[in-house]
Amino acid sequence: MRAFVITGPGRAEVQEVEPPVPGPGEVVVEVERAGVCGTDMEFYSGAMTYLRTGEARYPVRIGHEWAGVVREAGDGVDPAWLGRRVTGDTMLGCGGCARCLGGRQHLCAGRYEIGIRNGWPGALAERLPVPVRALQPLPGAVDPVLGALVEPGGNALRAVDAAALGPGERLLVIGPGTIGLLAALTAAARGVEVHLLGLPGPALDFARSLGFTRTWTGRPELTFDGVIDASNGRGSPALAVEAVEPGRRVVLIGLSAERSDIDTRGLVLGDITAVGILSASGGLAGAAELYASGLVDPRPLVAATVPLEEAALVLAGRRRPEWGSAPKIHVDPRPRG
Numbered sequence: 001m002r003a004f005v006i007t008g009p010g011r012a013e014v015q016e017v018e019p020p021v022p023g024p025g026e027v028v029v030e031v032e033r034a035g036v037c038g039t040d041m042e043f044y045s046g047a048m049t050y051l052r053t054g055e056a057r058y059p060v061r062i063g064h065e066w067a068g069v070v071r072e073a074g075d076g077v078d079p080a081w082l083g084r085r086v087t088g089d090t091m092l093g094c095g096g097c098a099r100c101l102g103g104r105q106h107l108c109a110g111r112y113e114i115g116i117r118n119g120w121p122g123a124l125a126e127r128l129p130v131p132v133r134a135l136q137p138l139p140g141a142v143d144p145v146l147g148a149l150v151e152p153g154g155n156a157l158r159a160v161d162a163a164a165l166g167p168g169e170r171l172l173v174i175g176p177g178t179i180g181l182l183a184a185l186t187a188a189a190r191g192v193e194v195h196l197l198g199l200p201g202p203a204l205d206f207a208r209s210l211g212f213t214r215t216w217t218g219r220p221e222l223t224f225d226g227v228i229d230a231s232n233g234r235g236s237p238a239l240a241v242e243a244v245e246p247g248r249r250v251v252l253i254g255l256s257a258e259r260s261d262i263d264t265r266g267l268v269l270g271d272i273t274a275v276g277i278l279s280a281s282g283g284l285a286g287a288a289e290l291y292a293s294g295l296v297d298p299r300p301l302v303a304a305t306v307p308l309e310e311a312a313l314v315l316a317g318r319r320r321p322e323w324g325s326a327p328k329i330h331v332d333p334r335p336r337g
Contacts (some may be wrong), residue, residue: 002333003125004311005263009046012312020121020129022074027081027132029088032304034123034331035065035152037176037178038232038315039116044315046163047257052336055117063122063331064090064115065136067147085142086286087150089134090114090308108283128331136284139292145305146291148330149182149298153287154280155253156230160190161283162251162275163226167191172196172216172224172243175254176207178327181301183228184212186208189295193303195220198231202325210300219243226314230254237262248268253277305330 001019009334032169037301040062042048066088072080076189092112093105100108115122116128121129138147156179165171173180173189176198182206184194195214198204204215220243227250234256244250250272269273280287286304290296303326306314314329323329 001126002308002335003061003121004063004331006043006058006315008058010044010316011037012044012315014308017125019127022072022077022129024075024134025077026074026075027070027135027161028072028128029066029068029086029130030071030247031063031066031068031123031125031128031333033067033148034063034083035148035201036311036329036331037065037152039064041315041317044312049189050117056119057199061114061121061125062115062149063124065151066123066147067144067150068123068128069202070135071127071319073132075076075136081132081135081144085138085144085147086130086135087138087147087221088114088130088283089138089284090116090151091281092120092131092134093160095133095290106279123253124308124333126335135155136288138288141292142288143303145171145299145315145330147288149328150205150284150291152178153186153291153296153298154283155179156186157283157286157290159183159228159230159253159277159293160186160279162277163187163228163249163255164169165190165192165226168193169225170195170222172220172227172240174227174236174240175312176203177230177302179253180228180230180297181207181210181327182298183230185298187212188212188288189290192239195222195224203327206325206327224248226251228253234258235258236260238266241266241270241274244270244272246272248274249273251277258295301326301327302330305332307331307336308333327334
């Protein structure tokens, strides 16, 4: 089968590789769509932290935002899975450690991460092996485009849940990228007053086109009942602490390439809770339900869908003018024609 393989910093190609064979408790999914995200771009550039820690190494087969149809089932898998459209959890814990048994499998020290950690192949390929325990069935109303947005949507949903806001309360989302916009859409669907902070330019303009008219390009003049930092700005976590109301929550889901500092005196004296969010684990079903209900429509976030052969250009940050400013690019790895 064909798969997109990153062989080194700035080097990638579509290769013919052996198709996966499902092991016990596994299925093989025919991939219909796969999203490209910042983590994938870091693998392509060589900036990904796991490449330095030894948790990943070249060659890498990326792709952890995906949707597809189950085509093969291994021993012990219910045949009812065959033919179902699914997505799945990126984080694959060992299943036997205290973290896994305690419901924190996404933090398992020995975990695989699909398309990211410890060599598990990703979804920029015609077929993808997945443990059946990681599968998330998709409702009939959730097509491949929406399905490939469930993983980032699960991250955003967990961030919004962690902010613990009610209708009419005020949320600041820092960073109008895919996760930030999905968090904004999710919060708005719950009746939250959403504000977005970002740099002047196309990303913030695109957010306004979605109806988010309360935008900031500098330190807001208000305080907020919750703040979600979905940016990669080094100073954003500190700004989030300054902008949140005393006694409320700051949610950190973005990561800077450099160390970010927070003055803990601000947390203590404001009785502020800071929450970190890693992965969509636990949020996939909720995101799929939101999309199926129509309460959240993330389709406008997808600028274009390209074949495997164009994935390297996307990872290098090259965008066609006709794509506009929507943040997400999808890949359809199926053979053309």
